[in-house]
Amino acid sequence: MDRALAEAGERRIGWAARAMPVLTALGERFAAERPLEGWRIAACLHVTAETAVLMGALRAGGAEIALAASNPLSTQDDVAQALGDYGIAVHARAGADRDAYYRHIHQALDIAPDLVLDDGCDLVNILHTERTELLGGVRGGCEETTTGIIRLRQMAAEEALRFPVVAVNDTRTKRMFDNRYGTGQSTLDGIMRATNTLLAGKTVVVAGFGYCGRGVAERARGLGARVVVTEIDPVKALDASLQGYDVRPMAAAAQAGDVFVTVTGNRDVIRGEHLAVMKDGAILANAGHFDVEIDVRALDDLAQAVHRGVRASTDEYVLADGRRLLLLAEGRLVNLTAAEGHPAAVMDMSFSAQALAVAWLVREHELLAPGVYDVPEEVDAEVARLKLAAAGIEVDELTADQERYLRSWRAGS
Template sequence: MERSESGERQISWAARSMPVLTAIGERFAADRPLDGLRISACLHVTAETAVLMGALRAGGAEIALAASNPLSTRDDVAEALRGYGVAVHARAGVDRATYYRHIHQALDLGPDLVLDDGCDLVNILHTERTDLLEGVSGGCEETTTGIIRLRQMAAEGALRFPVVAVNDTRTKRMFDNRYGTGQSTLDGIMRATNTMLAGRTVVVAGFGFCGRGVAERAKGLGARVVVTEIDAVKALDATLQGYEVRPMAEAAALGDLFITVTGNRDVVRGEHLAAMRDGAMLANAGHFDVEIDVRALDELAVEVHRGVRPNTDEYVLADGRRLLLLAEGRLVNLTAAEGHPAAVMDMSFSAQALAVAWLAGERARLAPGVYDVPEEIDHEVARLKLAAAGIGIDTLTGDQEDYLHSWRVGS
């Protein structure tokens, strides 16, 4: 089977579970809300992303796509996308220099709008490709990590165009971050290690929506779950949900499996690695490969055995203890597995597509800054998903509407 044919089969399979985005693509084909616009994107190059690219192309956009993670890139999907008219600058497993070169190549399109997954593309625009900034009138960001960076840029007055925080919709946080990350992270870990989680101690670093999903799924499989946090409210939430909450300095000696889900760097550091038990496994599901201090792990190790299993490297310490690093510290759910199920990405990418169309119409009226997705888009995505699943919901009666909107009506 030719590579492009293999990619087309994957895209077709994903589209079966993405009815909302498929319907939006059909609407875009009729309305052409993106006619004449150039979009540079830095996203995971997967079959689900390809369905999004198809919807944007149907809306009239010209697209150049780079990969937000070389280890998640599906080369056959990339080849199929090229056949669909998308300029794809991505290849699986490239080094850091090539990764950034691909982002530059995507930006060579001279974009009107940008789509980012982690803020690397936007960062390069503001540091190395400032010549293109005047032509960029808006963007979308899909990750917690990226939005943290963008809000800091906006606070410092450095952000030069409006960006929509697609990650922060209720549907995205619930469906993608919580259920998608929870399932796909454990899927990746089990594929990489063939480990039984029942009876094991799993340390989850971070109890945001993603961390909560990981903790719930691990608990459901019979693991003892320990949560580490820096936020007192989230730590209290974890405690009231029945999880054991400890600082990482204490949890390091307890865990069989460590999963970082924070969006920050050095969550697992050298002093934590030195305290871990023999055979402890280290996985990251928080985005970039900085959450686990891999350099410190390299320095502690006297031997490194690459590929003891697919996507699993064994680090032998001076005292004979072995630590297992999964997916090189990159996203384990996209490297060792296939990322979120297509049904999950149907929600996220539908919000993304509608946000792009909204931005195309509103960008001239928006000042530089970070904007929430309009609430009506979030509700529309949820309604479309329910309709696709054949699920109906109630509507308010006239009396109920009046009751909710008038302070004059007593109880």
């Protein structure tokens, strides 16, 4: 073990834990109650300080854990080293290539898990395609991302999913705070760290106006940028328009944008025909889970020269006419590659919901058929209540008369 690296990781984890009072309190509760005693968990998550606080809480609850990275460029090696002191098997390293990335997932699955935690559905996909001998022992799972839930719902629709999975991403606390405020702030943080660009006065094109996209759009507008939104969903496009954003198809936005951020969960959002008309110096960033939203192969084909690492997390592609396009983080998650991901205070709620969902699955798994399940409302509400209490914020409660009024259909004006 690299003791110095592990100590650096411990300091980083400790700093994150300061802003995660809800998850810390849950860890103390789990240590007393031991709800996960005897359960084996295979996790495929971003190996960051915030994830380490979650792993510590689950470990305190009695779980045996093996952790792989859900993105090789987001792994914090010092945190990975420190997690070994928690008794957690970590299979991850920063900058791992594609083969190593999937090998690490297989190594995490070698634990023969009872439960799985996923961030993008890669681990669940491998379970159902390459490690089917383990499926009989898996009693449930949790998925953290929109992209992963899209894949899981398709598996369920095709009756391919073999165990119940809780859609942690779909809680109100996760969508509002993690996706909107977390992604919004951390994405722009990554872009500014990678390029040192001034966003005020720039035209920022945001592809996708879900919770993540609107968070990016709001933060960009707050920094003085002109924001253009592209969408395929007419309701979301209308919402963006009524919020004052300029809504255009990507073919038109490509000619106007200075900075492009993809946040859709789909592939080829920015394609060759869009790249071909972009301004000199246009910045390309992705905040969707997988590195397929920007067509990097098309960018390679258009480029006459590629200058790697012109700045940290920034590659410059020079086109035949001399225009330069700047690709951030190789088209992977810019907020976790060029920056540190969501602030710990945001992940406190997301990972608290994850921890409570795991405990709920342990209690209820025998009653659940294979499929995708929403997080129980009481879990989401408990996370919000605990977060408010930690912040010293009080809210009103219904009176008995108000409760009776809401339960009655007879009372009118």
